[in-house]
Amino acid sequence: xxxxxxxxxTYTSTRRPxxxxxxxxxxxxxxxxxxxxxxxxxxxxETARTILAVEPSPVMIGHRPPGSAPAVQxxxxxxxxxxxxxxxxxxxxxxxxWSDLAAGVAELxxxxxRRVVVLTWDQTVFRRFWLVEEYLPEVAAFDDTRAVPVEQLxxxxxxxxxxxxxxxxxxxxGFGAAFWRRPAAYLDPVxxxxxxxxxQPGERxxxxxxxxxxxxxxxxxxxxxxxxxxxxxxxxxxxxLLIDERETGA
Ligand SMILES: C[S@@+](CC[C@H](N)C(=O)[O-])C[C@H]1O[C@@H](n2cnc3c(N)ncnc32)[C@H](O)[C@@H]1O
Numbered sequence: 001x002x003x004x005x006x007x008x009x010t011y012t013s014t015r016r017p018x019x020x021x022x023x024x025x026x027x028x029x030x031x032x033x034x035x036x037x038x039x040x041x042x043x044x045x046e047t048a049r050t051i052l053a054v055e056p057s058p059v060m061i062g063h064r065p066p067g068s069a070p071a072v073q074x075x076x077x078x079x080x081x082x083x084x085x086x087x088x089x090x091x092x093x094x095x096x097x098w099s100d101l102a103a104g105v106a107e108l109x110x111x112x113x114r115r116v117v118v119l120t121w122d123q124t125v126f127r128r129f130w131l132v133e134e135y136l137p138e139v140a141a142f143d144d145t146r147a148v149p150v151e152q153l154x155x156x157x158x159x160x161x162x163x164x165x166x167x168x169x170x171x172x173x174g175f176g177a178a179f180w181r182r183p184a185a186y187l188d189p190v191x192x193x194x195x196x197x198x199x200q201p202g203e204r205x206x207x208x209x210x211x212x213x214x215x216x217x218x219x220x221x222x223x224x225x226x227x228x229x230x231x232x233x234x235x236x237x238x239x240x241l242l243i244d245e246r247e248t249g250a
Pocket of ligand 1 (some may be wrong): 077092097098196226
């Protein structure tokens with residue numbers, strides 16, 4: 001069974017699209033009138049201009065809200081759409097799951113007439129995030145094995161523009177670093193179930209680090225160490241938008 005057929009069951013309870021990140025994605029998509037969403041999951045960040053969602057997990061497809069764009073059960077590596085089928089193709093927090101990155105990226109570029117937009121993270125920055133650096137080094141090691149180096153991906157995307165995407169302190173989309181200012185959230189198994197870097201290694205691996213986090217929250221040690229974070233409204237954990245302008249369009 002695929003990863004998201006297991007961890008997808010509670011996904012939509014913690015992974016609600018964040019309006020500020022949605023605005024960044026919308027700006028990156030620009031004037032594209034039609035969008036194909038690859039690795040679409042439950043359809044976060046889709047708008048009325050989405051014409052097709054491509055997603056391998058039937059569980060995730062089952063979470064798509066009624067009335068959303070048609071979804072096809074397929075992988076990025078073989079997108080069932082014609083060349084130039086949409087103005088833009090987007091792939092959000094998904095490239096690290098693909099079995100053949102080069103094939104998937106080639107497919108994004110084949111299907112996009114004008115623009116490819118990818119949201120991913122820079123592992124060299126993410127590694128310094130307090131959760132993985134101080135409590136869960138095993139998770140950082142796991143992410144090292146699957147994170148796609150941003151420079152490499154930008155090169156594969158024809159020299160894509162790279163934009164940082166800071167995470168708001170009250171981010172509604174519960175991805176890996178979403179709870180940077182709400183540390184107790186990581187003690188919630190439902191929150192962890194919606195974050196693949198925490199769901200995939202398994203609870204046994206996480207237990208000692210989470211026990212230390214719980215103790216540090218209880219004693220006030222976490223707050224003493226991270227007082228600086230508590231004063232911030234947003235935080236750069238390494239999330240990056242890559243924008244590949246294929247044509248200026250006519
Ligand atoms: C973290 S979720 C992101 C979903 C959605 N883009 C979002 O932002 O909420 C990653 C998604 O990538 C999908 N995925 C895994 N392997 C894939 C592949 N080879 N091609 C396309 N999507 C894939 C998973 O099933 C999952 O739905």
